[in-house]
Amino acid sequence: MRNAMIYVRHEPLAHLFLTYGISASDLLSDHLKVPKHLLLLPPVDEQEQIDPYTWFNIIDGADQVQDFLRSKAGQTRCWLDYSSPRFLQELTPNEIAELLYLGHAKTHLSSPFYYKLQNELVYLPLRNGMVNMYLRNESLFATFLANAINKYMRRIANEEPFWLRLRQQHFLACHMPSIHSFYHYWKMAWYLISGMSGFLVKKSVCHFWHRKLGSFLMVS
Numbered sequence: 001m002r003n004a005m006i007y008v009r010h011e012p013l014a015h016l017f018l019t020y021g022i023s024a025s026d027l028l029s030d031h032l033k034v035p036k037h038l039l040l041l042p043p044v045d046e047q048e049q050i051d052p053y054t055w056f057n058i059i060d061g062a063d064q065v066q067d068f069l070r071s072k073a074g075q076t077r078c079w080l081d082y083s084s085p086r087f088l089q090e091l092t093p094n095e096i097a098e099l100l101y102l103g104h105a106k107t108h109l110s111s112p113f114y115y116k117l118q119n120e121l122v123y124l125p126l127r128n129g130m131v132n133m134y135l136r137n138e139s140l141f142a143t144f145l146a147n148a149i150n151k152y153m154r155r156i157a158n159e160e161p162f163w164l165r166l167r168q169q170h171f172l173a174c175h176m177p178s179i180h181s182f183y184h185y186w187k188m189a190w191y192l193i194s195g196m197s198g199f200l201v202k203k204s205v206c207h208f209w210h211r212k213l214g215s216f217l218m219v220s
Contacts, residue, residue: 006148007130014108017133017141024074024123026147032140034062035081039088039117041103053089054096060085078103078124082117090116106132 006021028034040057044050048057059068068074080102082088091099095116101109106124112134113119122134135141 006145006152008145012138015113015134015136015138016108017135017138018130019133020130021152022131022133022144022148024069026144026151027121027123028066028069029143029147031143035065035120036060036062037082037085038065038068038079039082039099039119041078041080041099051085051088054091054099056099058085058088076125078106080112080117080119080122082114082119084118087116087118108134 007019008022009018010016011018038059039051039054040048040059042056044055045057049059050056051058059065091114095114098109102112102122102124106126112122113136120136120140122132124132124134126132133141133144
């Protein structure tokens, strides 16, 4: 875990984040509303619920969505959220074909945000362990990034010997204001060096590390 890495590459024109080390469970937060409906892109699992119009697997209900995002399938399946089941029936054959391409090629043919679905997020895991993540509202990514950093810091702290963990019960978590500030400075490509946190932004490439815990973040 000391070699844990988080990687982020941002393509602002496409609203795309290519990430490593950020999982589907990191999308859950007390600060964000959990989607009530997910559309799972093929392959189709006939043992799961299937929408009769698109013939894609679907997940209905906030509790079911949370369970899915915490499961292994949530990390490995391609999916996107949508606002209402009745809107699935309004998708055209061309739009369904675009969704098939999205799940197969792991990239967009046209905009991955559909007016009929009103989707906010598209999650496309790649075979190399990375994830293509499209966000309609890009500012939400700061929350996902903070959740991932805190997750790794807790895991690393728990690997310390018991007598050392007694002294580190209240390790410094990565709070949202810090992440929002980091996100702002990175997008503006400013220079920022802070010796206390080990935080460096230089041009459009950022390295973040915690010297004691050994976690590492790279953004380009």
